[in-house]
Amino acid sequence: MGSEGIAFYLFAAIAIGASLLVIAQRNPIYSVLLLIASFGALSGLYVLLDAPFVAVIQIIVYAGAIMVLFLFVVMLLNAPHEDTEFDERVHPLLRPGPMRFGAFLALVLAGELFWALTRGGDTGAFPGGAVTSVAVIGRSLFTDYAFPFEVTSVLILVAMVGAVVLARRDDPRERRDRGGA
């Protein structure tokens, strides 16, 4: 096993372990921080896949922007613990009934995917000639994918307006003023 194999298994172990801990934590702040660790490991995997551009935007956009947004909301709501009808001492992953069934379904999904992927035979090593250049990606993005790229900007605008409208505090006094005007 070469150094690439060691790095792959190291990053894969970090990604899987951190993701498991994300769904096993009671406190959402720890969940968010562990997810950042998982994204860091995924970024390392992207480097192994000769995709440095994706690795960098994984860190900057995902770990840097989206996860900080989550962290802001967790701290803003200040609701660290999961309130359910279940006993607080029972770990969230060990609760009875429909949730256990959901976990079972997820295991079945993992088994199906594993079965489908392992029976196809070995795909062999990756071929040479990976696209690593940011210039090539950028050229493709602004020529072949120019229309989806522009649609993306509209999507972000809609999401921004939607987030502002949804999270705005609906003040009754303000509404009366508007009605009277």
Add this chain to the structure above:
Amino acid sequence: MVTLNHYLILSAILFAIGTAGVFVRRNLITILLSIEIMLNAVNLTFVAFGRALGSADGQIIVFFVMTVAAAEAAVGLAIVISLFRHKESLNPDSFASLKW
């Protein structure tokens, strides 16, 4: 030797973890985090296939997936904040009524 199958199996495991999180957890923020895990598993698949096919398209799709994930997180968290103002709770079971 690390092959395409290794990456696909890792991605399948991560996707299943995300699915389990959505089913098992009863906290809106953790459910959104589980959705992010699933989106990242799919991103890994795209990059691995793009590498195997020697094409840049996988990385470009990942770019779009990340944009959609950012928009989804912004709107989803705004909905969570507005729900929390109404009920002081993050448990999705407490949002069962259609009107309040």
